[in-house]
Every structure is written in C-alpha cells, then in structure tokens.
Amino acid sequence: MNILEYMTDMGRQAREASRVMAAVGTAEKNAALLAIAEAIRSDSDAIGEANARDMAAGREAGLDAALLDRLELTPARIGGMIEGLQQVATLPDPVGEISELKYRPSGIQVGKMRVPLGVVGIIYESRPNVTAEAASLCLKSGNAAILRGGSEAIHSNQAIAECIRKGLQQAGLPETAVQVVATTDREAVGALITLPEYVDVVVPRGGKGLIERISRDATVSVIKHLDGVCHVYLDDEADADKAVAIAVNAKTHRYGTCNTMETLLVARSRAAELLPVIAREMSAAGVELRACSEARAIVNTMTVADDSDWAAEYLAPILAVKVVAGLDEAIAHINRWGSQHTDAIITENYSLARRFLREVDSSSVMVNASTRFADGFEYGLGAEIGISTDKIHARGPVGLEGLTSQKYIVFGDGQIRQ
C-alpha cells in the first residue's frame, strides 16, 4: 500500500469515527481519557523502553542537545501525560452547548449548538508527550484525530498510541477515533493536508519552516501559529514600578516561548527615566539590548538595531529597544512589525489604554500585564492545543472550544416560509 492509500484509508476511518464521537456522551469520553491515563501508567516501562530506542537513534543521528531534551520521556514527563489526561477529563464538555436561542417573528426559534469540527489532523515535531495531549483534547471535544509526530519519536509515539487504543477500546469507543501515523515517510504529511473529504482542519505545531510549508500546501483548513514578535509599550503615563517589573518579566521569565517580549517600546517622555533601570536589570540577567539611536544616547552600552531587529523573533536573551513619540507611533510600529500575537501597554491612562486595546490588531492585547500570560492555562481554557495567529476561527490560545464550531438549530411548530 502506498502512502496516499494508507493516509486515505486512515482519513476514511477517521471520518467514520468522527460521526460516532460527535454523538458520544460526556461520561464515555471522560471514561476513555481516564482509561488512557491508566494504560500509560501501567505501560510506562514499555513507553520508557520505546523512548530509549528513539533517544539512542537520535544520539547516533547526531541530534543536538535541545532536540534530544525535547525527545526524552522522563518519568516526570510520563507522569505529566497522565495528569494531563486526568485534567482534561475534569474540563467541561463543550459539545452540544446551545446558546442564543431566540424566537423570530415567523415563530421559529433560532439558536446555535456547539459541535465538533469532525476530523482534526495534528502535525508536530520531536516532543512525544504531544501525542497524549493532542489525543486528549481532540477526544474531549468530540473530534476524531489523526496524529503525525516527528520521525525521531516514532517508537515513543507508537507506544503511546497503543495506550490510547487500549483506553478507547476499554471505554467502548472506536479505536480509530485517535490514529497515530505509523510511518516516518514525509509524504504522509503531504497526503494528510490535502484530503479535504476526510480531514476538516490541521493544526501544525513546530518550527516556522514546518508551519509555512503546511500553510502553503494545505487544501484543508489550517489553524496555525507563526511568529511571536511580542511588544511591551511603556506609555507616557506608565507606572514606573509596573513598567520595569513587566518589561523584565516579559523578557526574562523564559526566552524560548512565543509570548516572550522581543521588542520594548518606550515613550520619549519616559525613556531617560526608565531605560537605565531596565537596561541594568536586563544586563544583570544577561540580555543583550539592540536599540535605536535615541535609546543608545541614553544607555550607551546598547548595540545598534536595524530593521531586521524589529521583525526578529529572537527566542533568546536578546531584546530590541525603540523610543517612540507616543501611543500612535507605538501602535503603528506594532501593527507594522509585530506578528499579531501578544502586545501590552503599560499605562495608567484610561483613554490611551482603551485605544491600545481597540487598535492593536493582535490575538492578545494587554494592559498592565506581562505578555507571558498569553497561554491557555493562564486564560482559564484548561488546556491548549496551540496559539493561533490567524484571523478567522480561533485567535490566540486555542483550547477545547477552538476545536469546535457552532451550527444553527431551528425549532418550529410546523412553520413554512411565506
């Protein structure tokens, strides 16, 4: 069987399973989640052994340390998968929720019902714990899932897939509700993203190259996250303590995350006061500062920034710094150079905060809070399949609700159109 046939078969089975999953009750879905958690617990030795094979192959293939770290399933990470599954079981079931039910002049009653998307494809890279996480979110939201992990994690993923199969079977749900692609052939991805008949949406999780390639080639819908070029703007009326604390936290709390600040914008009227303090704290944390000439005139240890810095997602201890005239220039800079991910203003001014909220076109817009809060858990979604920087469907952190949509429902008493 060639890859296209293999994936088409998988898609057909997923479509069939999705019909069953859409109608399954909350209790059955939760039972399956807990049974999968239990299977992972009892099979943790086998999962560890499979992971050891991947790790050995990875070392042999010369994977770098960061990649090997992401690939490793320590006992703590296996425990994390189990906890994650149990936690998703406690989340409210989004499926079937009816809202906005209103009578119309014709006498019909019109509302919306939240329903699963159908078949969700998740394409991810080295971290095998994503297999359990993605399966749990798709399952709870009533979707069938096709999961395609990184080839370097193939044995780990197949061991986890076996636990998922056991759990589904035990709960009486179709085993094809979650299918994990068993081939490392790269053509499998190409097939998965071009089967609109069987796949409703794909969520690529991984490096920018992967996501760009999938966005370009996909004929099915894609929920994607590209860059996180996040800004903090210290306004004329910023509280100095909040400004410094948030700027430092947004950059130094973690360097490699997509909601980390990459550019700091400072209002001209506050630059001389705030920049030296921030520069001192950033330097103490080992952050390199690349700045515009105006900022460098204030803190001369900063290096020169050019346009590429305004567009950079460093994911590293580097920060671009720019002095701006005020709110208008800050908003223009963010909308021009940002990635529509997460941007914050620090201000005590009510009207400026209101304008920033409305005019910054990003998936998360904040007032007086660290960009690091842009996260499904911090937002109370309970879980996160990714962060979308798209404009349609879901924007920002995508939880269970982002894996559903709403159909219209109409109740009548025999009404006909006049």
Next chain:
Amino acid sequence: MNILEYMTDMGRQAREASRVMAAVGTAEKNAALLAIAEAIRSDSDAIGEANARDMAAGREAGLDAALLDRLELTPARIGGMIEGLQQVATLPDPVGEISELKYRPSGIQVGKMRVPLGVVGIIYESRPNVTAEAASLCLKSGNAAILRGGSEAIHSNQAIAECIRKGLQQAGLPETAVQVVATTDREAVGALITLPEYVDVVVPRGGKGLIERISRDATVSVIKHLDGVCHVYLDDEADADKAVAIAVNAKTHRYGTCNTMETLLVARSRAAELLPVIAREMSAAGVELRACSEARAIVNTMTVADDSDWAAEYLAPILAVKVVAGLDEAIAHINRWGSQHTDAIITENYSLARRFLREVDSSSVMVNASTRFADGFEYGLGAEIGISTDKIHARGPVGLEGLTSQKYIVFGDGQIRQ
C-alpha cells in the same frame, strides 16, 4: 502596470484602510452607509445608463435570459440597494463588543473583544446589486473590502463604486475602504486570492465552478458555500399536516435557492399514508418526483432515482424521494449524501428530535420547520453575505458577526508571570 501589481497595490491600500476602519466609530460608519445610499439615489440615472450598456453588451454576447435577468438593475432593484444600505446602518455594530471578561487566579482579567477580520475580498458574478450589499456589510463590520464583480456587469459596478467612493469621502472615511476592481481580466481573481499579506479572507459568491476553483487555488482563507443538497425527513411520529405543509413549502416555495429541499426522506411506517398526498401536491405544482423502488410501489407515477439523484442539487422542480427504515437510516443518508447545508426532521417525538439535532452534521438543523428558513434575515442576522458550509469559523448564514473574529484582551494591575 500588470494585473499582479494592480492587485497588490489595491491590497496594500486596503490593508492601510483596514487599520483606520477598525478604529472608526459606529456613527461614522453609519453616516457613510447613509451617504452611499444618498449617492446611489442621486446617481440612479447614471447607474441605470451604465447598466443599460452592460445589458446591451450582454445581449450582443448572447447571455441567456436568466443571466440577463440577474444583470438587470431595474428601478426597484436600485431602490433595494438604497434600502439595504439604510437597513445595515440600523444594525448593531458588532465591533468592540467585549464578552466573557473573567478574573483569573493570577489577578488578571481575561475576556474577548470582537474585531474586524481586516481585509475582505468578495468575488461574485452577474448581480451588480451585490456591489452595494457587500460594501455595506464589510463597512459596517469595520473591514476594508476589495470587490470583484462579474465582467458582464463592469459598467454597472463601476457606477456603483463611484457612489461608494462619494459616500466614504463625504463621511470622512478612506475612499480605499471599499475598492471595486476595475478590470475584467480574470487574472485579477487569481491575484486577489493569493495575497495573504494583504487579504485576510475571500468570500466567493456564485456558481459551484467558481467556488471550487477559488477554494483550490486560494492561499488566503475562504468562507465558502458549495452545494445545498437539503433534506426533509418525515419521521415515524411526524404530524401529518406539518409533514405535508413543510415538504411542499421546502420544495415549491422557490426552486433556485440553496435552502430548497432536494431530497425527501420518509419513514417506512408513514410512507403509504404521506407519499400519495405529497405526490399529488407536488404534481399539481409541476414537480417531477424521482424515487426509490419502495416509494414507487406506493406512487407509481414517480420515476426511478439512482445514486446521482441522492447527490443532486437540482435547483429545479425535481425532487428525489426515498423511504428509510427510521431515524438512523435518515441520519446516515443525510451525512452520506447531503452537503452539510440545511436539514429538517418532522416529528412529535422529543428524543428523536434531540438525536437528529445533535447527530446531523449540517450548518442548519431544524425540527418541524421548512428548510427555506435557513437565511440571514429569517435568522435575525439583519443581513447576509452568504451561507457557509465550511466547518471552521462561521457555519450557516454569515452576517456581520461572520465578518469579525474575537481577540483576547487582558486587564492587569502590573501582574507578572511567576
């Protein structure tokens, strides 16, 4: 200037205008809508003359009567455009609406704000009144619009575009907030749907060929409507009067609309009672019935249906008829052969109605009402840019809200992530 440059330029200007439009207040948008309406009223002679040129060219080119009818701008249709603009001015502004604002344990307050999509491309065919309609919906929802009408309506569309320009100018809004493509070159469409930097979403309105081509080739998001293969299922426990009235209305009220019933499903236990009555009324209305053998054994004037009839969107006085065992077969038939548009069950049974609502995977699912109600006006959206049969973003009739999305907003008092 070649077409790609022309469209890229238009896209760039639309993107710039979209920033302005996103921040514009409700009053200014309404003023622009009313000013456009007034411009159409005072320029109605010029619009009529432009339309006469299109009609003459269309007759010369041998366009068929149906196409010529859609192309014609009668005084009544010009009046309809004016009323439509005035009506959209009275609709609530969806932009800026804040919902679900909740405190989190960290102390931040997280909610959602409804925001425009940005730049919306609308691609449509012969009806020039769509130019005013699409402009009004994009404008009210705070989007910039690029409109590409049919080449046969070029003069009519340009005359309407001139009125839109005047109205925008008069209200002090950027004239580039609504741009109407001034070339009939087909390459313009290809360019419009492959400019993700400048276009956020395209809405194709027209024949299936157009929509399929755009879906296949677009690299920007598409909100689309393919077929309307709608079903009415007369359940074992259907009220006979409601069943007959709704079946007849869903088919005969209008033949050419996408929410018209194309297949009637009848529970075996009710076929002998209901089919003869329905067949009599359908025949009286001139509807040809194509049926399964079981139905033909009851009403022998019906012709033979094959699989192609279950998939057919006739848009004509033809109806496919099938006897099914009961609810399960009805749902399976609809999910197998339908187009996920609009499907109705006629029943007095509470539990079967509940199952039908949940398990039929269509954008509108109805109980005891005619499929003809699937319409933005009947649903209370106030207006409709189209009906989506997609799974993500908007499903069913798409009004102003479907031209927006929600971003997250976060209010803090200096919170940092621990």
